[in-house]
Amino acid sequence: MGLHRPLSQNNFCICILSLIQFRMSKSPFCALNNEPYRVIHDRQRRCFTVRLEHEGTVDSAMLKYTYKNDGHVHLLSTVVPGPFRGKGVAAHLAKAALDFVIEERLKASISCWYIKKYVDENPLHRYQEHTED
Numbered sequence: 001m002g003l004h005r006p007l008s009q010n011n012f013c014i015c016i017l018s019l020i021q022f023r024m025s026k027s028p029f030c031a032l033n034n035e036p037y038r039v040i041h042d043r044q045r046r047c048f049t050v051r052l053e054h055e056g057t058v059d060s061a062m063l064k065y066t067y068k069n070d071g072h073v074h075l076l077s078t079v080v081p082g083p084f085r086g087k088g089v090a091a092h093l094a095k096a097a098l099d100f101v102i103e104e105r106l107k108a109s110i111s112c113w114y115i116k117k118y119v120d121e122n123p124l125h126r127y128q129e130h131t132e133d
Contacts, residue, residue, distance in 0.1 A: 063093035
């Protein structure tokens, strides 16, 4: 009897999703800023979200995207609730979306002013390589 059993497709997907969520929640950007934001990627709804709590209410920040064609995504918009603006939430969303684009070897067009600003302020070669005007 072997020690390893093959993973079912469902269990494999759960393992991969857990790994992706862990990697995104433990990004260097989070650790450096000591921010507790956990970015979740919902591929079915084509968005990245961060759950936020403020004075007993729960809200969420969101970055939306769509697929233009095979191998190309369009980063559409970021929305951050008022009490959390200017606190780095949108930066976490932008970084997660750009990391997704890079990891999936996609090209991205950007119509969101904030994501454009993020790319301009973080002129990393890998971002430039995977984004277009």
